[in-house]
Amino acid sequence: MAENIETSTIQERAVLIGLITRDETVDQVDDYLDELAFLAETAGIASVKSFTQKMDLPDGKTFIGKGKAEEILNYVKDNEIDVLIFDDDLSPSQMRNLEKLFDRKIYDRSLLILDIFLLRARSAQARTQVELARSQYLLPRLTRMWTHLERQRGGTGTRGGAGEKEIETDRRMIRNKISKLKEKLKQIDKQMHTQRSNRGAMVRVALVGYTNAGKSTIMNLLSKSEVFAEDRLFATLDTTVRKVVFGNLPFLLSDTVGFIRKLPPQLVESFKSTLDEVREADILMHIVDISHPNFEDHYETVNATLAEIDSKDKPTIVVFNKVDAYKPEPVDPQDIDPDVFTDPLEQLKRTWMSRIDAADVVFISATKKMNIEELRDNIYTHVKEIHEVRYPYNNFLY
Numbered sequence: 001m002a003e004n005i006e007t008s009t010i011q012e013r014a015v016l017i018g019l020i021t022r023d024e025t026v027d028q029v030d031d032y033l034d035e036l037a038f039l040a041e042t043a044g045i046a047s048v049k050s051f052t053q054k055m056d057l058p059d060g061k062t063f064i065g066k067g068k069a070e071e072i073l074n075y076v077k078d079n080e081i082d083v084l085i086f087d088d089d090l091s092p093s094q095m096r097n098l099e100k101l102f103d104r105k106i107y108d109r110s111l112l113i114l115d116i117f118l119l120r121a122r123s124a125q126a127r128t129q130v131e132l133a134r135s136q137y138l139l140p141r142l143t144r145m146w147t148h149l150e151r152q153r154g155g156t157g158t159r160g161g162a163g164e165k166e167i168e169t170d171r172r173m174i175r176n177k178i179s180k181l182k183e184k185l186k187q188i189d190k191q192m193h194t195q196r197s198n199r200g201a202m203v204r205v206a207l208v209g210y211t212n213a214g215k216s217t218i219m220n221l222l223s224k225s226e227v228f229a230e231d232r233l234f235a236t237l238d239t240t241v242r243k244v245v246f247g248n249l250p251f252l253l254s255d256t257v258g259f260i261r262k263l264p265p266q267l268v269e270s271f272k273s274t275l276d277e278v279r280e281a282d283i284l285m286h287i288v289d290i291s292h293p294n295f296e297d298h299y300e301t302v303n304a305t306l307a308e309i310d311s312k313d314k315p316t317i318v319v320f321n322k323v324d325a326y327k328p329e330p331v332d333p334q335d336i337d338p339d340v341f342t343d344p345l346e347q348l349k350r351t352w353m354s355r356i357d358a359a360d361v362v363f364i365s366a367t368k369k370m371n372i373e374e375l376r377d378n379i380y381t382h383v384k385e386i387h388e389v390r391y392p393y394n395n396f397l398y
């Protein structure tokens, strides 16, 4: 799509909106909104302010309550806000109602993630997968798209019978597009499957983890390759596979798309073939950014997503990355036991090494190259185990 100069130089301004439901704390929701701001930034949208509201259940019609809506509306009018971004997913009718109420673009988390994926998709496979997910997301929301179109054409916003007919045409077009994309994806999947089976029976290790955890950085470090890594969410959408040899032991290492809280279900579904690399892996390396205040949530989110793609029970090395940037939670000095002078990182290590089998946990810094030998030893041990079962007479001398 052609971008005009205006949209690329003047950033869109957004307010972020999150509900604090019964099972969530204020701190948690603050962290979710920080993440949402990071997502918005990745999509080129500046977050100007956040609003939260305590509510047990979202309002069926407008998601937030009346009073809150008024407060936000006033702010939106006074501060040149273009977009409202909700941290949770909105139903098609909520989205329509909100759009009417605010007369601004309404995003939910899914739509934002879908837009980022669309911006970042490079390969034919990734593009097809994202387009499919996005079309499926848009289909029930077409009326809204139509009103957008109408406004762009300078219409008055009133929708007569002709409008409804056009919506029906648009719907048919999208349905056609969806089936074409599915067909195309089937073809690509077939090719990828052949490529994968041509790789033979080499042991396969897959890097998995929350987005921005450092997977690509670790891939580069271990395989001496150059995979795009940066401080952005979803820097990687395609799977890269490299052959790596430790000592005399060869194996395949793959880097793939990161996970995030509330990944749109349409995306998980259409990225299933990208995630085949994970599903068919012998060993997983689960990378966790330990410097992130919410890293325990991230760890759980990744495990839940792994369960969704039937990959939860594989041998897994948990790699806590970014120890160089780890900042312990501030503790009240009075709470510190004067007899125990252990450093907080040490304590954290102990906790996790007892929670997960200690043999499968490593603490590293990929950028500062701390503890990389230990990581390599750990991978070597795991790969060797599988290799010996697969090639009992070979003694892996190549």
Ligand SMILES: Nc1nc2c(ncn2[C@@H]2O[C@H](COP(=O)(O)OP(=O)(O)OP(=O)(O)O)[C@@H](O)[C@H]2O)c(=O)[nH]1
Binding pocket: 209, 210, 211, 212, 213, 214, 215, 216, 217, 218, 228, 229, 230, 231, 232, 233, 234, 235, 236, 237, 256, 257, 258, 259, 321, 322, 323, 324, 325, 364, 365, 366, 367, 368
């Ligand atoms: N401080 C610190 N930063 C790191 C470390 N490892 C990676 N990073 C930084 O974290 C950011 C994300 O790294 P990536 O390797 O792109 O992360 P990723 O998991 O591949 O992210 P996605 O592809 O977006 O899912 C980059 O800015 C890296 O430089 C580390 O050990 N310490």
Ligand SMILES: [Mg+2]
Binding pocket: 215, 216, 217, 228, 229, 235, 236, 256
């Ligand atoms: Mg990456």
